[in-house]
Amino acid sequence: MEALYKNFFRNKNNSDPILKALEKVPIFENLSNNELKNIAQLTHEREYKSSEYVFKKHAPAEGMYVILEGNVEIKDPESGKIFAKLHSGDFFGELALLDEEPRSATAICNSPSRLIGFFRTDLLTLIKRYPELGNKILLNLSRVLGERLREANKKLTKPK
Amino acid sequence: MNPVQKIYRLLLFVIAITIGWTILPFFAPLIIMLILSFLFTTIFLQAVDYIEGYTKSRALGVIIILSLSITLSILFIGSFFSNLGLQIKTFTSKIQKDNFAIDLENLSEKIKDFLPEFFSNWVPESDKIILIAKNFMINIFQNVLALLGSAGSLVFISFMILIFTIILLIEYHDFKRSLVKFIPNRYLEIGLRTIYNIEQQISKYLRGQILAASSVAILSIIGLFILNEIGANITLIVFIGVIAGLANLIPMVGPFIGMIPAILIAIMNNIENEPALTHYLFNIIPSPFYIFDIILMFIIVQQIDNNFITPLVIGESVGLHPMVVMIVLLIGGTLIGPLGMLFAIPAAGVLKVLLSEIIFISKNSHLL
Numbered sequence: 001m002e003a004l005y006k007n008f009f010r011n012k013n014n015s016d017p018i019l020k021a022l023e024k025v026p027i028f029e030n031l032s033n034n035e036l037k038n039i040a041q042l043t044h045e046r047e048y049k050s051s052e053y054v055f056k057k058h059a060p061a062e063g064m065y066v067i068l069e070g071n072v073e074i075k076d077p078e079s080g081k082i083f084a085k086l087h088s089g090d091f092f093g094e095l096a097l098l099d100e101e102p103r104s105a106t107a108i109c110n111s112p113s114r115l116i117g118f119f120r121t122d123l124l125t126l127i128k129r130y131p132e133l134g135n136k137i138l139l140n141l142s143r144v145l146g147e148r149l150r151e152a153n154k155k156l157t158k159p160k
Numbered sequence: 161m162n163p164v165q166k167i168y169r170l171l172l173f174v175i176a177i178t179i180g181w182t183i184l185p186f187f188a189p190l191i192i193m194l195i196l197s198f199l200f201t202t203i204f205l206q207a208v209d210y211i212e213g214y215t216k217s218r219a220l221g222v223i224i225i226l227s228l229s230i231t232l233s234i235l236f237i238g239s240f241f242s243n244l245g246l247q248i249k250t251f252t253s254k255i256q257k258d259n260f261a262i263d264l265e266n267l268s269e270k271i272k273d274f275l276p277e278f279f280s281n282w283v284p285e286s287d288k289i290i291l292i293a294k295n296f297m298i299n300i301f302q303n304v305l306a307l308l309g310s311a312g313s314l315v316f317i318s319f320m321i322l323i324f325t326i327i328l329l330i331e332y333h334d335f336k337r338s339l340v341k342f343i344p345n346r347y348l349e350i351g352l353r354t355i356y357n358i359e360q361q362i363s364k365y366l367r368g369q370i371l372a373a374s375s376v377a378i379l380s381i382i383g384l385f386i387l388n389e390i391g392a393n394i395t396l397i398v399f400i401g402v403i404a405g406l407a408n409l410i411p412m413v414g415p416f417i418g419m420i421p422a423i424l425i426a427i428m429n430n431i432e433n434e435p436a437l438t439h440y441l442f443n444i445i446p447s448p449f450y451i452f453d454i455i456l457m458f459i460i461v462q463q464i465d466n467n468f469i470t471p472l473v474i475g476e477s478v479g480l481h482p483m484v485v486m487i488v489l490l491i492g493g494t495l496i497g498p499l500g501m502l503f504a505i506p507a508a509g510v511l512k513v514l515l516s517e518i519i520f521i522s523k524n525s526h527l528l
Contacts, residue, residue, distance in 0.1 A: 042333065044340055044348070052345065059524070062349035117348065121356040125333065129209045 018043065018116055021066050025091045027140040035133050042126060044117040054093075054107035054115065061096035061103045063119030070113025077106045085110075097123050097141060192499060193317060197324030199506075201332060202363050203370070204229070208329050222329045226322070240399045247395060251428045347521070354517040361509045369409055375469045376418075376461060377405025383457040384422065392450040393429045394422060404458070408465070410501045413489075419458045426450050480508055 018040045022028045028039060045068070048054060054065060057077050065072075067088050074084040074092055083105055086092060092107060097120050127134030184191075204225050211221035328335070336355065343351035381401035384394050394400070404418030426449045480488070485505065492504025 042337070044337065046345055046348065048345060054345075055349065060350060060353065062352055119349070119352050121352050124356075125209075128206065128213070129333075130213050132213075 016040070017068055018045065021068050021089060021116060024089050025066055026144050027064075027094060027097075027137055029140055031133070031136060035130075035136070038130055038133060039118070039126065039137075042118070042122040044119070044122075046115050046117055048109040048113045048115060050109055050111050050113075052109050054109065055103050057104065057106045058102045061093065061099075061101065063096050063117060063122065064091055064094040065107070066091045066116045066118070068114040068116055070115075071110040072113060072115075073108050073110050074105050075108070094141065094144065096120065098145075188496065189317070192496070193320050194324060195503060197321050197328055199362075199366065200321070200325045201328040202359075203366055204325070204329060205332060206363070218330055222326055226326065226329075230322075236402070240396075243396055243399065247425065247428065251431075350517065350521060354513065357513045357517070358510050361513050362506050365506050365509055372465060372469055373405040373408050375405075376408040376465050377401045379461045379464060380404040380418065380422075380458065383461055384454075387450060387453055387457060390453075392426060392453060394426050394450075394454075395429060396421075396425060400425065404461075410498060413493075413498075413501065415458060415462045419455060422454045422458070423449070423451055426454060480505070480512065484508065 019033070019036050022036050022039060022043075023031070028036065031039070048070070054072060055061070067086055067090050069088050072086045072090075072092065073082055074086065075082045084092070093103070095101075096103070097118070100120075123134070123137065126137065204222075207225050208218065208221040211224055212218045215221060339355070340348070340352060378401065381397055384392075384397040384400060388394055388397065400418075400422045403421055404415075407414040407417040410417070430449045485508075488504045488508040489501050492500030492502075492507070494500070496503075
C-alpha cells in the first residue's frame, strides 16, 4: 500500500540524491522533475577511492562530473598548482560536453568519493530522445560558457 | 612476466579457444538470433527515440515502429507468394500440355541452330532435355516441401527475434548503462567513446546499406520496366527489384543472386514465345529469353550503385580495403554461410574500431 501511495501521491520534493545533485548544477537549471529524471536515467554513478584519478591532464575528454559525496581536487600535475577544491554538489569538466579537446588539468579524489558522470554521448542521446530537453541543456550550457567568457574578458581588461 | 607464466597464459588461451569452438555450434542459432535482433534494434532505434521524444512513451514508439514494419513485411510477403502462385500455375499449365515435349524438342533444335557451331555440341539431346526439365521440376517441388517443413522453425525463430528486438529496443539505453558499470574508472571515458564509435559505425553502415539496397531495388524495377517495353515479358518486376535490392546487402555475391529470379521468370514466361527465343541483344549478340539483356541491365544497375550511390551514401563508413573486404567475406562465408557474409563487413568494421581504440589506449596508457 505504501508503495502504491508513494507512486500516486508522491511528494514533489526530490528525495533521490542524484536528482538533488543534478538540480543544483547550472546546466540543469529550470528543468522539471520529469526532465531531471530523464537526465538521471542517462547518467553514470561511479565510486572512487581516495587518491584515485578521475582524469589526468591531456587525457581524452568525454564529459562532466557532479560530486555526490567526497572531495575532488583540480590541479596542474606539472606545476602542482591547485585550481580548485571541490565538494559534494560541485561539478567539473563541463567543457568536454561541447569540444573534443584533451583535459586541461588533472582531477583527483582526496577522499572516497561518489560521482555522477554525464558524458557527451549521453548529451547526444538526450538530444535525439528528448529534443526539447536537449535544447534547454544546450541553452544553459551556452549561458554558463557566456558567463565564463565575460569573466575572462573582465580579467583581461582590468587595469593592472 | 616470466616465460613460464607466458606459456601458462598461452595454454589457457588455446584451451579457451578450443572450448569456445567446440560449444559454438550449440549456441550458434541463439547467437545469430541475438545478432539479428541487435541489427534490427540498430535499424529501428533512431525512429523509436524520435517517436519517444514526442509521445514521451518508449513502449508506444516500439509498438508503432514494429507494427508498421511487420504489417508492411506481411503485406509484401503475402502479395509476393500469391503472385508467385499465379505465376507457377500459369507455367504448370503450359508444361502440362501434351505438346510440351514436342515444344521442348523444337526449342533444343532452335537453340542449336541459333548458337555458333562450337557451342552446339554443348546443348543436350531433346530426350535429355525432357529428363533435365522433369528433374528440375521435381527438385523445385522437393525444395518447396523442404521450405514448408522448415516454416515451423522459421516462425519460431522470427518470433524469438521479434521478442529479443522488442526487449532490446525498450531497454537499449538501460542495457548500455549496465554495460558501462563494468568498465573500470580508469577506462570509463575511453570505454564510452569506444561504445559510441561502434554504435555509429554499425548504424552508419546499416543506414548506408538500406539506402543502397533501396536504390538498387528502384533502379532494377526501372530497368525491368524498360526491358518489358522492348518485349521481355517479365512479370513480378516489383518483387524481383526488391529481391535484387535485398540480395545486394551481401557484397560481391548478392548482385548475381538478384539476377536469378529475373532470368527464371523470363524463361517461364517466354517458353513458347518465338520472338523472345530469336531475340538479339543490340541486333548482334544472340540473347534467347532476353537473358543477356537482363544480365546487362543488372550489370548497369550494379555499376551505377558501385560508382555513384554507394560512395555517396556509405562513403568511407567502414573504411576497409577492398582486399580486406574480400578476405573478410570469405571468412564469414566459410564460417556461417550466407549469413556470415551479410555480417562479415559490419563485424570487421567493429573489430577495426576496437583495434584502433586498443592501439590508442596502449599508446596513451600513461594518460588514463
